[in-house]
Amino acid sequence: MLAFVAFSLRRAWQGFWRNSVMSLAATATMVLMLMLLSGLLILWTGLHSTLDYVQSEVQVVAYLNDSATSQDVTHLTSDLKAMPQVTSVAYVSKAEALRRFQQRQPGVANLVDSLPTNPLPASFEISLRDPADYIDVATYLRGQGVVESVQDIQKTVSQMIAVINIVSTVGIVVMLVVALTVLFIIVNTIRLAVVARSEEIEIMRLVGASDAFIRWPFIFEGAFVGLLGALITIGLLVLIQAPLANLLSGFFNVLPVQASAMVGQNVALIVLATGIGIGVVGSYVSVRSYLSR
Amino acid sequence: MARSHPTDSTADGLPVLSLRGVTKTYPNGKSALRDVTLSVPEGDFVFLVGPSGAGKSTLIRLLIREELATKGKVMLEGRDLARLNRRDVPQIRRRIGIVFQDFKLLPNKSVRDNVAFALEVTGTPRSRIAPAVDRVLRVVGLAAQADQRPAELSGGEQQRTAIARALVHDPRLFIADEPTGNLDPLISWEIIQLLLRINEMGVTVLMATHNAEVVTALRKRVVGLEDGRVVRDETGAAYHRED
Ligand SMILES: Nc1ncnc2c1ncn2[C@@H]1O[C@H](COP(=O)(O)OP(=O)(O)OP(=O)(O)O)[C@@H](O)[C@H]1O
Ligand SMILES: [Mg+2]
Numbered sequence: 001m002l003a004f005v006a007f008s009l010r011r012a013w014q015g016f017w018r019n020s021v022m023s024l025a026a027t028a029t030m031v032l033m034l035m036l037l038s039g040l041l042i043l044w045t046g047l048h049s050t051l052d053y054v055q056s057e058v059q060v061v062a063y064l065n066d067s068a069t070s071q072d073v074t075h076l077t078s079d080l081k082a083m084p085q086v087t088s089v090a091y092v093s094k095a096e097a098l099r100r101f102q103q104r105q106p107g108v109a110n111l112v113d114s115l116p117t118n119p120l121p122a123s124f125e126i127s128l129r130d131p132a133d134y135i136d137v138a139t140y141l142r143g144q145g146v147v148e149s150v151q152d153i154q155k156t157v158s159q160m161i162a163v164i165n166i167v168s169t170v171g172i173v174v175m176l177v178v179a180l181t182v183l184f185i186i187v188n189t190i191r192l193a194v195v196a197r198s199e200e201i202e203i204m205r206l207v208g209a210s211d212a213f214i215r216w217p218f219i220f221e222g223a224f225v226g227l228l229g230a231l232i233t234i235g236l237l238v239l240i241q242a243p244l245a246n247l248l249s250g251f252f253n254v255l256p257v258q259a260s261a262m263v264g265q266n267v268a269l270i271v272l273a274t275g276i277g278i279g280v281v282g283s284y285v286s287v288r289s290y291l292s293r
Numbered sequence: 294m295a296r297s298h299p300t301d302s303t304a305d306g307l308p309v310l311s312l313r314g315v316t317k318t319y320p321n322g323k324s325a326l327r328d329v330t331l332s333v334p335e336g337d338f339v340f341l342v343g344p345s346g347a348g349k350s351t352l353i354r355l356l357i358r359e360e361l362a363t364k365g366k367v368m369l370e371g372r373d374l375a376r377l378n379r380r381d382v383p384q385i386r387r388r389i390g391i392v393f394q395d396f397k398l399l400p401n402k403s404v405r406d407n408v409a410f411a412l413e414v415t416g417t418p419r420s421r422i423a424p425a426v427d428r429v430l431r432v433v434g435l436a437a438q439a440d441q442r443p444a445e446l447s448g449g450e451q452q453r454t455a456i457a458r459a460l461v462h463d464p465r466l467f468i469a470d471e472p473t474g475n476l477d478p479l480i481s482w483e484i485i486q487l488l489l490r491i492n493e494m495g496v497t498v499l500m501a502t503h504n505a506e507v508v509t510a511l512r513k514r515v516v517g518l519e520d521g522r523v524v525r526d527e528t529g530a531a532y533h534r535e536d
Pocket of ligand 1: 324
């Protein structure tokens, strides 16, 4: 068994270098495709964290009557906090509301000063786990006596959910199409490398080599092409990482800074797994047509 | 069935190979063999002769199970090749040494490595490979050229490399398809001498050829094919090229 693995690895290594032009062409194709894939992956991650950020910004704003007591406020705050859909609750008092207003509209500040009472209502600003929960929380709030009104952002929320769904679906479809194209091109490149060695395969069959002895060297060779392609891709990504990060943070603006290290690790893992996986599958498929006879 | 293990049967004097009513029709409708019946006992030396297109190579492809018979039975050492499991085919092929007219040598490997290749790819331990290769290279007389590549060899030497590779598994049956086709008469004669020596070592030999001179001189068993049919099967007779 060990001898068999050693044999297959040795043959894979020899096979790679013997037909080095073909092997390097396969590796180059692999690098190109993996670069494309990781570009998409990074774009996708950026898009997703932007969406996450936007989602987290969705707030339900409920205005209270002036009759609401501080007891009412405490009650409602703890009730809201107990709801599973709610991530945070902030109370904005009448005074705070006025201060914010004056800050935002310094031009009309004097006008407000001249009013006998503070016309602005107190409010709750409630952050949601998922914008889709908006209706639940709004309905609950409308049922409360102290709530005067709930800001109606229903339309905005449903539009946003629609956009998020479209972006997710399109993203997944594009990734799938790219992955399949990659697989197709790689399989064909590897097939060319296998065809170039069909004479050798024929001799192996004629002298009574079992299928495993014919297949595994090619599978290891494919895995080697995938590994090499993935390592080169990761190397290139590391090289262009700094300018790319600048570009991305400029583009997405809100990408959380500490996420990029994790994104890099994920991309590296996916590139490695995809490279080796495609190499193995490509060789397996290519060599299978020779063994079926 | 009294016999429990069909592979033991050759020891009882059963034929190494036998064809019974074998017809081979290729997918394009061409019938290369028609109702061929033939039996070769262990230790025999058989010439398979016939004009181009008679079906000689087809018969050989059936014996190594490159192709399956359309009709009839092909038996090798008592085993029906049509019933053979796909995974048992390599085992059968190791019991047959085969040499093709185009040699099928790997151009980037030395003589020694070409011969060793047959053992490597069948899982022979490395320690056993070198002695076995040296032995067959001595048998075919190529010990001195062991480190040369096929391109640095004469046609006869290439042929002997192919023969060495076919011998290295210690086959029971040795098949040569037109082994003298491209060689000049003297070299052809050397190759024939080598096959006779292999036969003397107890290996059954089947040789397809056009070479009338050789067949006439040796007075061995001759099976003649014509248009896919056996037209003669006799021992010690002369053969005149029909085409
Ligand atoms: N794979 C194939 N598909 C279709 N027809 C084939 C195939 N191989 C051989 N034939 C046909 O079968 C017939 C017998 O061919 P075969 O190669 O067995 O002849 P042969 O006796 O070996 O001839 P030669 O002496 O020229 O080598 C020929 O007519 C040939 O055209
Ligand atoms: Mg032929």
